[in-house]
Amino acid sequence: MAAAVAELCVTLPRALLDPCRLDLPPGDADGVLPVQLKLAAGQVQQIRPAPQAVGAPLALTPLVDAHVHLDKCFSWTAHPNRSGSMPGALAANRLEAEQRSLELVLERGERALDQAWRYGLRALRSHVDSGGAAAEASWEALLALQHRWRDRVELQLVALVPVAHWSTPEGVALARRVAASGGLLGGVLGPPFSTSRSDPQQLRALLALAGELGIGLDLHVDEGGSSAGRGISLLLDQLDQLKPGSLSVPITCSHSSSQKLLPERAQRQLADRLAGHSVAVVALPSTNFWLLGRRHGLTSPLRPVAPLRVLQQAGVAVALGGDNVQDPWFPGGDFDPLELLRLAVPLLHLAPWSRQGLMPFTSVPARLLGLPWDGVVREGCPADLVVLAASSWAELLARSPQRRVMRAGAWLPPAPGQQVDPRLASLGAWS
Ligand SMILES: [Zn+2]
Numbered sequence: 001m002a003a004a005v006a007e008l009c010v011t012l013p014r015a016l017l018d019p020c021r022l023d024l025p026p027g028d029a030d031g032v033l034p035v036q037l038k039l040a041a042g043q044v045q046q047i048r049p050a051p052q053a054v055g056a057p058l059a060l061t062p063l064v065d066a067h068v069h070l071d072k073c074f075s076w077t078a079h080p081n082r083s084g085s086m087p088g089a090l091a092a093n094r095l096e097a098e099q100r101s102l103e104l105v106l107e108r109g110e111r112a113l114d115q116a117w118r119y120g121l122r123a124l125r126s127h128v129d130s131g132g133a134a135a136e137a138s139w140e141a142l143l144a145l146q147h148r149w150r151d152r153v154e155l156q157l158v159a160l161v162p163v164a165h166w167s168t169p170e171g172v173a174l175a176r177r178v179a180a181s182g183g184l185l186g187g188v189l190g191p192p193f194s195t196s197r198s199d200p201q202q203l204r205a206l207l208a209l210a211g212e213l214g215i216g217l218d219l220h221v222d223e224g225g226s227s228a229g230r231g232i233s234l235l236l237d238q239l240d241q242l243k244p245g246s247l248s249v250p251i252t253c254s255h256s257s258s259q260k261l262l263p264e265r266a267q268r269q270l271a272d273r274l275a276g277h278s279v280a281v282v283a284l285p286s287t288n289f290w291l292l293g294r295r296h297g298l299t300s301p302l303r304p305v306a307p308l309r310v311l312q313q314a315g316v317a318v319a320l321g322g323d324n325v326q327d328p329w330f331p332g333g334d335f336d337p338l339e340l341l342r343l344a345v346p347l348l349h350l351a352p353w354s355r356q357g358l359m360p361f362t363s364v365p366a367r368l369l370g371l372p373w374d375g376v377v378r379e380g381c382p383a384d385l386v387v388l389a390a391s392s393w394a395e396l397l398a399r400s401p402q403r404r405v406m407r408a409g410a411w412l413p414p415a416p417g418q419q420v421d422p423r424l425a426s427l428g429a430w431s
Pocket of ligand 1: 323
């Protein structure tokens with residue numbers, strides 16, 4: 001067990017410092033403030049301003065990833081989708097799923113959680129393919145990992161099946177098992193949409209089932225470049241028909257990508273309706289930018305991704321997720337929240353020096369996952385920090401910084417990539 005740290009001087013974003021501490025000054029132009037933290041018994045005991053400590057390392061609190069897929073991660077090498085197309089990803093995913101086993105999911109999930117923990121994540125929500133032969137083994141493996149990692153990384157699980165499945169007796173039985181294990185109901189609501197009335201009926205049945213079991217919903221909605229915003233509209237139409245207050249389970253729309261293809265006025269109307277029903281959105285830029293917007297070998301100027309600023313301005317809770325990590329849907333990713341933040345800055349115009357640029361990685365996903373701590377540093381909060389080898393946001397954006405992650409006042413072992421890779425070390429000494 002590593003020795004506990006008693007005092008630490010770091011530069012924290014003011015947005016991650018107790019808003020009730022009016023004696024602490026506002027942040028500088030970059031929204032940050034050097035502070036001296038006194039730590040004891042795994043908690044922050046005291047926070048004092050440290051105006052002389054300009055240049056102290058930039059620090060965040062451990063981050064939260066609201067959307068991943070642990071059952072299929074790290075499968076790209078064996079099941080690549082070099083076309084980068086949605087149909088190609090689906091076909092490779094089907095082949096990979098045929099070979100998925102308890103052992104494979106255990107191995108992938110263990111590696112993912114270990115990396116996530118060392119990189120500075122404290123909670124993940126993972127969707128789990130829950131139809132087909134591998135479903136039962138995947139749930140068994142991920143529930144075992146959820147238990148094994150419960151004091152280090154909180155893992156939430158969402159059952160991912162076609163929405164129609166929840167209207168079948170098998171779907172209802174699965175929903176009861178998911179509810180008993182503390183999970184959520186998921187599904188896919190995206191193009192191609194049926195022209196019959198089946199989609200609204202199936203959605204109604206799913207909402208009723210979630211309400212009856214009292215468990216949350218997290219749907220893959222509008223992950224595509226056509227039928228802009230149709231899935232969101234279908235869901236909102238069903239929510240409009242419910243008696244006010246009759247459904248109190250949390251609802252999340254993951255992706256919501258094609259909403260951005262609508263004219264701005266229509267985007268804002270959907271955003272207002274989402275806010276009105278307290279539906280949250282998880283934006284997933286890496287998979288969206290990789291798979292969507294391909295046009296006959298060219299890149300469309302329209303890149304479907306959740307219209308984050310429009311949603312935030314309407315008051316929708318928006319979090320970010322890494323989504324696919326080295327699987328047929330996206331070859332990159334590594335469960336590193338700082339890499340996701342660095343990617344989101346140019347892709348989504350998210351500026352980490354603003355509250356709205358930082359909250360989608362910290363407090364908003366913490367709220368979506370129902371975590372007991374919102375990630376804001378207050379006296380008495382966990383002594384949990386991600387301390388960076390960077391003194392400014394510009395340094396963080398210039399290169400992926402080395403970091404040390406503290407949990408309960410003690411430093412964790414280093415993250416992957418923090419030492420010289422043996423493949424490079426073996427090339428000989430530096431001159
Ligand atoms: Zn996903």
